[in-house]
Amino acid sequence: MALPDRIPVFLLSGFLGSGKSTLLNELLAEPSFHDSAVVINEFGDVAIDHLLVRQGETAISQVSTGCLCCAGTTDLRATLFDLHCAASAKLAPAFSRVIVEMSGLGDPAPLVNALMADRHGAETLRDRTVDTVFYLAGFVTLYDIVTGGISIDRHFEAVKQIAFADRIVLTKTDLAKDPATLSDIAALPRELRLLNADARIYDRRDAELAALFAPRPYSVVERGEDVSGWLALEAALAAEELHGPASAGRDRLSRHTSGIRSFSIVHDATIPESRFLQFLSVLQQSAGQHLLRVKGIVGVAEEPESPRIVHAVQHSTSAPVRLDTWPDDDRRTRLVFITSGIDPEPVRALFSAVIGGAPSPFGRLLGGIGDAFAKPLSRISSYLTTTSRRSS
Numbered sequence: 001m002a003l004p005d006r007i008p009v010f011l012l013s014g015f016l017g018s019g020k021s022t023l024l025n026e027l028l029a030e031p032s033f034h035d036s037a038v039v040i041n042e043f044g045d046v047a048i049d050h051l052l053v054r055q056g057e058t059a060i061s062q063v064s065t066g067c068l069c070c071a072g073t074t075d076l077r078a079t080l081f082d083l084h085c086a087a088s089a090k091l092a093p094a095f096s097r098v099i100v101e102m103s104g105l106g107d108p109a110p111l112v113n114a115l116m117a118d119r120h121g122a123e124t125l126r127d128r129t130v131d132t133v134f135y136l137a138g139f140v141t142l143y144d145i146v147t148g149g150i151s152i153d154r155h156f157e158a159v160k161q162i163a164f165a166d167r168i169v170l171t172k173t174d175l176a177k178d179p180a181t182l183s184d185i186a187a188l189p190r191e192l193r194l195l196n197a198d199a200r201i202y203d204r205r206d207a208e209l210a211a212l213f214a215p216r217p218y219s220v221v222e223r224g225e226d227v228s229g230w231l232a233l234e235a236a237l238a239a240e241e242l243h244g245p246a247s248a249g250r251d252r253l254s255r256h257t258s259g260i261r262s263f264s265i266v267h268d269a270t271i272p273e274s275r276f277l278q279f280l281s282v283l284q285q286s287a288g289q290h291l292l293r294v295k296g297i298v299g300v301a302e303e304p305e306s307p308r309i310v311h312a313v314q315h316s317t318s319a320p321v322r323l324d325t326w327p328d329d330d331r332r333t334r335l336v337f338i339t340s341g342i343d344p345e346p347v348r349a350l351f352s353a354v355i356g357g358a359p360s361p362f363g364r365l366l367g368g369i370g371d372a373f374a375k376p377l378s379r380i381s382s383y384l385t386t387t388s389r390r391s392s
Helices: 020-028 073-088 108-116 125-133 148-154 156-164 179-192 225-243 273-290 344-356 362-369 371-391
Strands: 007-014 036-041 059-063 097-101 134-144 167-171 200-203 260-267 291-298 308-313 333-340
Touching: 007 020, 007 108, 007 156, 020 036, 020 097, 036 073, 073 097, 073 108, 073 125, 108 134, 108 156, 108 225, 125 134, 134 148, 134 156, 148 156, 156 225, 167 179, 179 200, 260 344, 273 291, 273 308, 273 333, 273 344
Parallel strands: 007 097, 007 134, 036 059, 036 097, 134 167, 167 200
Antiparallel strands: 260 333, 291 308, 291 333
């Protein structure tokens, strides 16, 4: 297969835990999408997301240095250029489209600007190639019906992801059973159109994935005045950063909601699956809405050659997915946490207490989590220590 002259780029967004990797896996399983290149952007210091996507014949480029929106638009353009060069030189599979899976905390503005900004007279080969070959052909945002409302209320990134989309997909609608929840889902399109009047809205159960990623003109004008304003502001900030003094470094996390942080836990030995689920349950009960996301791969003692993929969002945990084999040579448990206002050290201590069966100095550690979590953790600390000792 030869590279086409013009290659569509699709942005796939959605706040933490909305189901981007799940949707992407289903899309790439379709034969007509095997000739796709995927750019995966991670928020965290341990690379996990690329392991959650079945690769097959798909060319996957992993960007795990933080959010693309924080690292700067040049990172996306450099990645597209590298993909094109590798495929042109037959060092990687040729592709007919690119899907960029954004971080759940991603701000769309710099990425849209990177793909739509007018750069006539660009001097570098990279910019000339990207501007000539690639174009923004669609923006798909997933909206989790379970936690989407809270995300929009608490995180401006979630608002912008909805506002920039030309396709909005309601996810986890299969969990809705009772009449009240079904009624709430029926009202969602009207509520979301307050943020984005022109996007097409789909139920995940009914959406045809290939149609969601069919090339079409992406119009900033149709997205509304807010989007145009955000793009203009982003362009001005980018120009200021480009021409400003080198010493005026910016905090790369400054565009995200205050208090957002990411940390990881890496564990060498296998873990009894029941202990891991106990750890996750206790953490969720204690942290609640402040635990924005947990994702990772876990080596379980019962089946050391068949790891588990785990996903959790606030109070909700998906059933662990059993893999037939490890996706890479690293057999360690790797967990990434994205939180709001939670200190990592008490979480690591809790992990050690439950997984390792070691007594944990909860009284001293609770202060690191904060008053909001001290009482719930105090109530269960003795239970944890007793259970951990009994099971060790």
